[in-house]
Amino acid sequence: MTDNRYPVPVDNEISLFDIWAVLVRRRWAIAVVFLLVFAATAGYALLKEPENRLTAIIAVGQVPNLPDNPVASLDPSDAVAPVEAPSAVAARLNEVLIPQVRDEGATNAAAGVSAQVANGRAGLIRLTAEVPASRTAATQALMTRIADRAVADYRDQWQTQARWVEGRIDELDRRETAINSRAPAGNRAAMDEALGLAGDERSAAGGAMLRDLLTSAMAYRSEAYRWDLADELSGLRLANAQMVPPRLERSPAVSAEGVGAGAGLMIALGAVLGLMLGVFAAFIREFLVNARAYREQSESDQT
Secondary structure, eight states: OOOTTSOOOOOOOOOHHHHHHHHHHTHHHHHHHHHHHHHHHHHHHHHSOOEEEEEEEEEOOEEEOOOSSSSOOOOGGGSEEESSOHHHHHHHIIIIIHHHHHHHHTOSGGGGOEEEEEETTTTEEEEEEEEEGGGHHHHHHHHHHHHHHHHHHHHHHHHHHHHHHHHHHHHHHHHHHHHHTOOHHHHHHHHHHHHTOOGGGGGSHHHHHHHHHHHHHHHHHHHHHHHHHHHHHHHHHHHHHHOBOOEEEEEEEEOSSOSSOOHHHHHHHHHHHHHHHHHHHHHHHHHHHHHHHHHHHHHHHHO
16 A cells, blocks of 8 residues: 555656757758758859948038138138038938939949938048949949939039139238238328327327327227137148048948858858757657657546
8 A cells, every 4th residue: 555645756857868869850850951951051152142241432512611700710720621420311312313314324333322420520421331242333323323423412502612712812812911001101191190299299298198099999909800810821821721622532332341240150050050940859759759758648547
């Protein structure tokens, strides 16, 4: 008679030998799943058309970076700035220009073209696209059209700024020449005339003192204006020398880096995945067989 108060403990641990025994019994299931997955992956990797990454660089142009004060900065790093904020240029390309060119060409080749900021300080925008090798030439032509359209749009703004800078420099040059060529004697005569001093009155102590005070004040103002003028001229000339027109810095070209995983890597990953799925299928098969045997045994015991 069995004492049910103390049930016999059941060992639920699975040893490595049991696992190995399952793998050996279900080796054909593992092999079939492995070969199916490996063959599918290898076929896809070998038959898949290779892709190329295309890259182009657009310069939106550099114009003088003048603050509200007309005196330009003498810092070379701040003398010029992009015609438009690079982030705004990239957004305009992605949202407006690229869809327009795509619609005009009635092709979906531009669907993979996108714009990003390459260098915000220099105003450089990068166009990229990842396309199959058979569409590389068509996409290169399309990216060239997009770049040419963007350069043409910003060239008008740049030329307007360039003409303004050249005109401003000419105007300030004329002012500087006029100030430097003004004779001190003429200034003194004009001062006497403005004070109403004539003849012997010019030598009077009061008239001389007043004239000297006003002359000093005007000289100070003239000197300060001359320095401001020189600063503005220096800043404008520095900016004019560093101005860069909008242009296509680098034509669309195929990048040396490959796109996606190579065929060898995909085949290796397929082999690993096939082996994992095969082992999983073996344990699923073992579980189903044991569950069926247990059910049949239970039915036979009841009868």
